[in-house]
Every structure is written in C-alpha cells, then in structure tokens.
Amino acid sequence: MNKKDLQLILKQLKFTPNKKLGQNFIVDENALNKIISISNISQNDIILEIGPGLGALTQKLVESGNKVYAIEIDYRLYSYLENIFSIYENVEIIRGDILKIDIPHHNKVISNIPYTITGPLLDKLFYRINSPTGILTIEKKIADRIFSSNDYKNFSRISISLNSFMIPVLRFNISRKSFYPIPDIMLSLIKIIPKDNINPFLSDRNTIEFFLKFVGGIMPYKNKNIVNAIDLYFKNQEDGLFNKEEILNILQKNDYENNKVFTFKIEEFIEISKLFYS
DSSP states (O other): OOHHHHHHHHHHHTOOOOGGGTOOEEOOHHHHHHHHHHHOOOTTOEEEEEOOTTSHHHHHHHHTTSEEEEEEOOHHHHHHHHHHTTTOSSEEEEESOTTTSOOOOOSEEEEEOOGGGHHHHHHHHHSSTTOOEEEEEEEHHHHHHHHOTTOGGGOOHHHHHHHHHEEEEEEEEEOGGGEESOOSSOEEEEEEEEOSSOOGGGSSHHHHHHHHHHHHHHGGGTTSBHHHHHHHHHHTSSSOOOOHHHHHHHHHHTTOOOOBGGGSOHHHHHHHHHHTOO
C-alpha cells in the first residue's frame, strides 16, 4: 500500500486521521520489510498488533501464517479491517482501547504503536513477568531513553522501568516519510526481549506498581542526592512514611552512598525501592 493507495482508501472511507490517536499509517514497503525481518517470526509465535490502521503491517503478519490479534479503537477502521481480512482464519480484529481491554495471550508484539500512549502501553505490555518480545516503532526520544540507561541526558523513569524487565537489542531510525500523514516526531524501530532473570522483588503486581511509582517519584529529582530525592517523593505522598534522617539511615545500613540519583545502576534502583516498600 503506497501513499496514493492509502489516500484513496481514506477518501472512500471519508476518514481523516486523528493526530490525538497517533493515526499515522505506514506507506513504505522497505520499512514494512525491515519490521518483518527483525521480528524473526517463528511458527509458534502468537502476535499482537496495536493500532493496525488500514492493515498494511497486518497483511504482512497474516501472510506469515501465525495467529494475529489486531486491536483497533476506531470503529470505521475496525469495520474496514474486518471486511478485508474476513477471508483469513488466522487473524482476529478486535475493537477496543488497548489500555482498557483484556488482551489475548500472545508472546510477540509487532506494532507501529500509537505515539500518544507509548508510556502507558509499555507499562501494560512489558512491565511484568513473562513479558512478550517487542518489535515497535516509537518516538525517537523515547528510544534514546530506552537505549541510553547510562547517559545522564537521556536517563529517565522509562530508562529504569523498561530495562528492569526487558533487554533492548536492536534499534534503527525510520524516516517520518514512511508514514502518512507525516508525523511531527522522529521515529525509531526497536526490538526488546524479556530478561531471563528478573529481580524477585518484581514478582507480583503490588511490588511492581510500587517500584514504578517510586521510580517515577524520584526521577524528576535526578540531579539531587538520592536522600533528598526520596525525601521529596515521600513528602508528595499522603502518608509521608519516612523523614530524611530515616531515609539516610536505611540507605547507609545497606551500604548505599548518598550520591546523585542519576549515578545509580538499574538493579540498585530495584533494591532501593525494596527497602522502602511497605
């Protein structure tokens, strides 16, 4: 599906892409082939695609012969996809909001994900035990954070969170012109695989939620010493469980120096969050 084909279909559907939903449709065959190439699809893979749009990537995935679940929030696009893929038995088009619905079992996510919900999507799909492999087209700035966990400039909540559960293995830049309408943001294609050995503290939803909240609460203060950052985090909580002196004592008893937040390693953030879990 090239740009002219896509524009014709959009005209027939009387459909105008919605930027708020990240509706930028892929029109570059080379980019599609690159996605499929690095996906290394095996016959046992069950594939999840989010925001299939007009089905250009979906078509490639269906042709692999694997089971494909494609989740589309827009009713008109859902109806269009239901029609054109009705001849295939290995694809199921699901209408719904990916952040709200129960997701079918899958082991691989291959998707040009809606850029406006990248953070919540990563949280739902990958921050858990037995997470799927991900082959994702995302905003380049977010890819920078994911692949630059030791780079102070790009070090962020997402650097810590994703690298606690996943291993980033491949990254390529993709031209904005590969999509229509052309997005305002720079794009990267990434591949992430689940870690074999995740820290035991991240073994259930309660501890995972605390960890993500804890990291999200201290990372706005990454320039500060960790005691001050944790103190500010607890001051922003209703219960305010720990004061600064208590925080310092807990860290020192566990051999942590009061260094700048951005100097700590991924695994250390997990262990430090464990110290304050209650």
